[in-house]
Amino acid sequence: FDETLFGAAWQQLVDRHSILRSAFVWEGVSEPVQVVQRKAVLPFEVRDLRGLADQRERLDAFLAEDWDRGFDLSRAPLVRVTVLRMSEERRIVVWSFHHILLDGWSVQILQKELLALYRALLDGTPAGLPPTVPYRRYIEWLNSRQDDGSAAFWTDYLAGVTEPTALNVDRDTGDTGVGEFEVCASPELFARARDYAKSQRVTMNTLVQGLWSILLSRYSRRDEVLFGSTISGRSIDLPGVESMMGLFINTLPVRGRLTGDLIVSEWLRDLQDEQLEMRQWEYCHLVDVQKHSRIPRGEPLFRSILVFENYPVVHKPSDFPEGLSRRLVNCVERTGYPLTLVVSAGRALEFRFVYDRSMFDAETIARMAGHLESLLAAVVE
Known part of the structure; x- marks a missing residue:
């Protein structure tokens, strides 16, 4: 593993994509702006932990320190990479970035390009990557969507909503921080x-x-509930949107109406039709959407969000240089909501609850996960 060339590949990525050279300025200006630097040097560091008896403790201490550093949004790049030497043939790469830059789809694109650039540097050949489509194309498209009828849609969709849906199991626990709980459905139930x-x-x-x-x-x-659902934001009519790197995801309200005599399958199809209709407005800013509800200013539109991860994995084993294997050790991400349910349905059906420990205890979340799994089994049976 050539750490110098690996760092050079990362820098080429930053040079290649304007979103990775972006900073955000909001103080002293009438409107927050994204500022793209012509040049931004990636913070890239190598630390040697080989042969140390307290290796695990040092790793944990570094991860805590890296998390606490956070990012100054006004200084680019909002990305940093650290390589930790764990043994002669093992490295841990810690990649930290602010979510304002990238979504999960973009992460897949970035990893594929990183491998291509690294392999090219090892071989001394051109990487042969296609020209980039700059993120500003999306911003220009977004700014053109004014007075397009979305206000009428959201006013109708949120009619009668006067308060966020209460969970009734949150309370002041006296604890702090963020907790996670994960449950995986059995292969049989998933099938x-x-x-x-x-x-x-x-x-x-x-x-x-x-x-x-x-x-x-x-x-x-x-009988009626409201929660947030995170969508990819890439089903818009914009050439090259599938290959752009940047933040496209959006979180918008989903209104679940559990009234009437519909059987579950019919009700699900109605829910899906409603979501398809909403797709034409998926670019709308959440702060603007909330204005069309009767929820008082300062109150959130919803207290929980659902993230269904379904972006394409664009890199494959043959993309890796010979003799190099890789696995994901851990991924930590945070939202600003009390309760986030992250669901992935790739090789397995996994439910990950990310919750505010000042409002929920571990037992409550574990019970909620059990109820969700029981509901799944009941519906499919």
Whole structure:
């Protein structure tokens, strides 16, 4: 593993993509602005932990220190990379970045390009990457979407909403920090869930949204619930949007109406049709969307969000240089919401609860995860 060339590959990425050279200025200006630097030097560091008896403690201390550093949004780049030498043939790469730069889709693109650049530097050949499509194209498209009828849609969609959906299990725990709890459905249940979704002509995302709606309805004791759903933001009519690096995801309200006599499969299809209609407005700013509800200013539109991870994995084993293997050790990300449910349905169906420990205890979240899994089994059976 050539650390020098690996660092050079990272710098080439920063040079190549304007979003990685971006800073954000909001103080002393009438409107916050994104500022792209012509040149930004990536903070790249190598630390040697080989042969140390307290290696694990040093690693943990570094990770805590790196997290606490955070980022100054007004100084580019909002990215840094540290390589930790753990043994002669093992390295841990710690890559930290602010979410304002990249979404999960972009992360896949970045990793593919990083491997291509690193291999090219090892071989002394051109990487042969296609020209980039700058993120500013998306910003220009976004700024052109004014007075387009979205206000009428959101006013109708949020009619009658006067308060965020209460969870009724949150309380002052006296604790601090962020907790995580993960549960993985059995392979058999996952297979049955996929078969059920396919037979009813709904996506796995719709199925999960339906389950979360039912669960919130039971917890809040309301027939109508509201939660946030994170969407990719890339189904817009903009050439090259699939290959752009930047932040496209958006979190918008999903309204679950559990009234009437519909059987679950019909109700799920109605929910999916509603989401498809909403897709034409998926670029709308959440702060603008909330203005069309009757929830008082300063109150959140929702207290929980659902993130269904379904972006394409664009790199493959053959992209790796010979003799180099890689695995994800850990990924830590945070949102500003009390409760976030992250669902992935790739090789397995995984539910990850990320929660504010000052409002929820571990037992409550574990019970909620159990209820969600029971609901899934009940629906697909």
